[in-house]
Structures are given as C-alpha cells and as structure tokens.
Amino acid sequence: MKIDLLDSESEWFVKEPSPLAPAKYATIGVLRRTLDYAAFRTEADKYTNSVATPAGRKTHDVIERALILASKQKAVERRQQNKLVRDLYPDNECYLKDYLCLECPVCALNGGIKAVKGAGDVSIKSRILYQTAFSVLPFDQVVESITFNAVDERTTKTDQALGERELVKPDTYFVSTVSILSPTVDELKFYLYSLFNTTRYGAETRGIGVIENKLLGVVLSDTEEFSALGVTMDFYDNLIAEKENPQMNFVSALDVFHDVCVESVSGNGQRIYKKDEVVQIEKDIRSAEITKSWLQGMFKTSKKFKDVIAADAKK
Numbered sequence: 555m556k557i558d559l560l561d562s563e564s565e566w567f568v569k570e571p572s573p574l575a576p577a578k579y580a581t582i583g584v585l586r587r588t589l590d591y592a593a594f595r596t597e598a599d600k601y602t603n604s605v606a607t608p609a610g611r612k613t614h615d616v617i618e619r620a621l622i623l624a625s626k627q628k629a630v631e632r633r634q635q636n637k638l639v640r641d642l643y644p645d646n647e648c649y650l651k652d653y654l655c656l657e658c659p660v661c662a663l664n665g666g667i668k669a670v671k672g673a674g675d676v677s678i679k680s681r682i683l684y685q686t687a688f689s690v691l692p693f694d695q696v697v698e699s700i701t702f703n704a705v706d707e708r709t710t711k712t713d714q715a716l717g718e719r720e721l722v723k724p725d726t727y728f729v730s731t732v733s734i735l736s737p738t739v740d741e742l743k744f745y746l747y748s749l750f751n752t753t754r755y756g757a758e759t760r761g762i763g764v765i766e767n768k769l770l771g772v773v774l775s776d777t778e779e780f781s782a783l784g785v786t787m788d789f790y791d792n793l794i795a796e797k798e799n800p801q802m803n804f805v806s807a808l809d810v811f812h813d814v815c816v817e818s819v820s821g822n823g824q825r826i827y828k829k830d831e832v833v834q835i836e837k838d839i840r841s842a843e844i845t846k847s848w849l850q851g852m853f854k855t856s857k858k859f860k861d862v863i864a865a866d867a868k869k
C-alpha cells in the first residue's frame with residue numbers, strides 16, 4: 555500500500571515492532587460523527603455513558619457530555635482489523651477474546667495474552683493507546699430518550715411499553731485521539747485503513763450505531779500529543795460558545811484543529827501534517843486496497859515480534 559505522504563517519512567518509523575519500543579508516537583485526531591442513532595453504554599445499562607467536564611478552556615462552565623469509552627472503541631476497531639486479516643488469510647486462527655494468536659499484525663498492535671509451550675503466559679502490550687471520546691455538545695442536546703413498544707403479532711395491537719432507552723442522536727460529533735506507540739509505517743497505514751472501514755460502534759450494532767470517522771490530524775513525535783478532552787474543549791470554544799447558530803461540521807472542525815489545537819504540540823522530532831496533507835492522507839487510504847502480499851510483509855515482522863517476546867518469557 556503506497557501512501558506518499560507517509561512513505562516520505564519512513565525514516566521516522568521503526569522498521570519492525572520491538573519489545574524495547576523507542577518513545578515514538580503517531581498521534582491521530584479523529585472526528586467521529588454518528589449517522590444514525592447509537593447506543594454508547596455499559597452492558598446491561600440503559601443509560602448513555604456520560605461525565606461532567608469543563609465546557610471549554612475559556613469558561614468556568616461545566617457541562618455533562620456523552621462518551622464513547624476507550625475500551626468500546628478498541629473492541630470494535632480490533633474486530634474490524636481481524637476481519638480485514640481474515641478476508642485475505644482465512645486460515646489465520648485469531649479470535650477475540652480467548653483465541654488470540656499473538657502472531658498476526660492485529661495482535662502485534664493490540665496486544666494480548668496466550669499460554670505458550672515452555673514459556674508460560676506470553677503477553678504483548680497494546681501499542682494502540684485510546685482515550686475516551688467526548689461529545690462536543692452537551693449531553694441534553696445529543697441524547698434522546700426513546701420509548702419502545704412491543705407489537706402483538708396476532709392482534710397487531712401495541713402491547714405495554716418495553717421501556718425507555720437513551721440513544722445518541724444522529725449527526726452528533728465526538729472527538730477522539732489515538733496514539734500508536736512506535737509503529738512501522740505499514741502499521742499506521744493498517745490502523746488508518748481499518749479506522750475508515752469501521753462503521754458501526756456501540757451496543758446493538760446490528761440495527762443502529764453507524765459512525766463516520768474523519769481524520770483531523772496526524773502528528774509524529776516523541777510524546778503523545780493531543781488529549782481528546784482538550785480538543786473537544788477547543789472545538790466548544792471556537793465553534794459553539796457564544797455563537798448564535800452554533801454549528802459543528804467537519805470542515806470547521808478541521809480548521810480549528812489546525813489553527814488552535816496544533817499549537818499545543820510540544821514533542822521533539824515532530825512532523826505535523828498540514829491540513830491539506832491530512833485530507834490527502836485520508837483520501838489516499840480510503841482509495842487504497844490491502845493486498846495479501848502487503849499483509850504478508852506485516853505478518854513477517856509480527857511473527858518475529860512474538861518470537862522475541864516468547865524467548866524473553868522463557869528466560
């Protein structure tokens with residue numbers, strides 16, 4: 555998979571994943587927009603996950619925000635990555651959550667634990683570091699309580715109400731930042747490819763939960779750059795607060811990200827992709843295709859990575 559804007563920085567990336575990962579972080583800003591109702595909640599709970607946070611940096615107001623927990627983002631995206639691998643390698647036996655192979659590119663990135671003969675439990679740490687994603691707008695503007703009724707099939711009469719559920723409304727924007735520790739250039743491409751191809755998040759993903767992921771920024775440096783909450787607060791200050799008709803959209807968010815948030819980038823050895831470059835990277839990745847031979851190269855380094863870790867565990 556050739557992505558010129560990333561390939562031209564290949565010197566910065568590691569050549570293969572290693573247990574002694576140098577402090578290199580590819581930090582990615584993502585705008586996640588619901589295109590349908592979505593259920594972001596903890597299992598067996600009908601309430602949407604939420605927390606009170608400062609509205610913005612320029613105000614003392616505190617607002618309640620809807621959340622997509624880091625663990626929920628990770629689970630969905632890892633499943634999508636596994637599916638991508640299985641499409642080309644149908645024999646690859648790697649399944650969440652108890653049959654992880656630790657040898658495939660997905661395990662090398664997301665980590666896992668497995669008992670290996672002679673080495674005991676071998677564990678790989680996740681190198682994809684998620685943060686909670688926050689809604690830009692307050693909870694009461696993005697969440698709706700919907701009453702569900704059961705219809706009796708014989709009488710077609712509506713039975714008693716099944717109860718109320720809270721759902722996040724369509725066209726709600728969440729800000730997410732994801733850092734990948736010491737990635738190879740192919741690992742970053744693979745993550746971005748899977749990110750753009752993951753379309754359903756949240757509980758009950760069969761009926762609802764369609765999300766569009768848009769790339770806001772990519773920074774390569776020696777530290778994790780943006781915090782998701784910090785970017786959310788910047789968006790609130792610049793797009794929502796004191797606006798007569800506050801409106802969120804991708805283009806204005808992209809502007810604020812590059813005019814305001816990028817200012818806070820502090821790490822060394824940085825490569826901050828500019829706005830038009832970020833748009834180009836997304837375009838290139840979306841139109842790219844994962845081939846078996848390309849994935850084969852990733853398998854080679856991920857298998858070696860596991861062997862090194864297993865050998866360390868034996869010592």
Ligand SMILES: [Zn+2]
Pocket residue numbers: 647648654655656657658659660661662
């Ligand atoms: Zn695996």
